[in-house]
Amino acid sequence: MDIKVTRVAKTGTRPKDADLGFGTAFTDHMFVMDYSVDKGWHDPRIEPYADFSMSPAAMVLHYGQAIFEGLKAYKTPDNKIQLFRARDNFARMNRSAKGLCIPELDIDLVMGALKQLVKLEENWIPETLGTSLYIRPTIIATDPFLGVRSSFTFKFYIILCSVGAYYAEGFNPVKIWVAKDHVRAVRRGVGEFKTAANYAASLSAGEHAKKEGYAQVLWLDALEMKYIEEVGAMNIFFIIKGELVTPNLSGSILPGITRYSVIDLAKKWGMTVSERKISIDEIFTASEDGSLTEVFGSGTAAVISPVGEIRYGDRVINIGDGMPGKTSMKFYDALTGIQYGKEQDTENWIEVVE
Numbered sequence: 001m002d003i004k005v006t007r008v009a010k011t012g013t014r015p016k017d018a019d020l021g022f023g024t025a026f027t028d029h030m031f032v033m034d035y036s037v038d039k040g041w042h043d044p045r046i047e048p049y050a051d052f053s054m055s056p057a058a059m060v061l062h063y064g065q066a067i068f069e070g071l072k073a074y075k076t077p078d079n080k081i082q083l084f085r086a087r088d089n090f091a092r093m094n095r096s097a098k099g100l101c102i103p104e105l106d107i108d109l110v111m112g113a114l115k116q117l118v119k120l121e122e123n124w125i126p127e128t129l130g131t132s133l134y135i136r137p138t139i140i141a142t143d144p145f146l147g148v149r150s151s152f153t154f155k156f157y158i159i160l161c162s163v164g165a166y167y168a169e170g171f172n173p174v175k176i177w178v179a180k181d182h183v184r185a186v187r188r189g190v191g192e193f194k195t196a197a198n199y200a201a202s203l204s205a206g207e208h209a210k211k212e213g214y215a216q217v218l219w220l221d222a223l224e225m226k227y228i229e230e231v232g233a234m235n236i237f238f239i240i241k242g243e244l245v246t247p248n249l250s251g252s253i254l255p256g257i258t259r260y261s262v263i264d265l266a267k268k269w270g271m272t273v274s275e276r277k278i279s280i281d282e283i284f285t286a287s288e289d290g291s292l293t294e295v296f297g298s299g300t301a302a303v304i305s306p307v308g309e310i311r312y313g314d315r316v317i318n319i320g321d322g323m324p325g326k327t328s329m330k331f332y333d334a335l336t337g338i339q340y341g342k343e344q345d346t347e348n349w350i351e352v353v354e
């Protein structure tokens, strides 16, 4: 399929690297493609970034049939553009599509489209370490219909934005708040898919956490409210007695690509890795007996995010004297080293955009 390209008359200017936030500095162009039952995915095009026009009855606005992805493109010191595990993001998008009754994408087609779009927007990729081009592929249901069923028409699009270093004040540990009265997702539901609904379900707990002075919510399993699942938009890791421990993918946890990458590196480094059920009580006990040495989150936005405090009801634990742990730093350095082309891509995770 040929991609039709319509360019903007005048390109915008990227904010200075130091002024970049997260999710506001959108680039000049976007990729768009439509789906209908007759034509399948069709009319792939790159066009100026602009508002969509759609019916107020569009099904996505009422019934939440929407999925998305999040990945990044990086500039290397020798000016190459690198994508990190992008095919894995589209493979996950196809799993989310299946879960939400959305037609799957041709991965080669969307990879080609993404590369063409990123190349066109090369000037929007910031260069300072920690900055990058954030990529947001999205699919929404567009039938103008009030009634619950799966839509017959969809729109797929990719938008891009220049994003700043996630850590304005450095690599500081975050404080997380364990939700006792809210759940994010339940097994056999949509928790393992990257769908808008999971975020809608998380907002109320997020506001509670913020009021208490916590940056993120740590979710427990919805059935027993006992086992740890994940944090906000990150998966979670613990180092207990030197072993790397993370919740197993139970069906209600988002299978993070950064999570897989951390596990792969840890195994390569000879660490013992255990994907298993971890109760919140186990974490408090391990903190009390001194065997819990580090906690960190993993996700595309921040890559690795050290956790310095966990609050569960009236109980609070502090991890590692307010400083990021040694192993958390090692994962951060290894992953960003590969992403920014400073370290050799021994795992074959990089795809260069030419």
Ligand SMILES: *Cc1c(COP(=O)(O)O)cnc(C)c1O
Residues within 6 Å of the ligand: 070, 194, 198, 230, 231, 232, 233, 234, 235, 254, 255, 256, 257, 258, 259, 298, 299, 300, 301
């Ligand atoms: C996207 C996401 C993650 C992290 O996934 P990555 O592929 O590592 O970016 C974790 N949890 C949730 C709920 C997410 O939506």
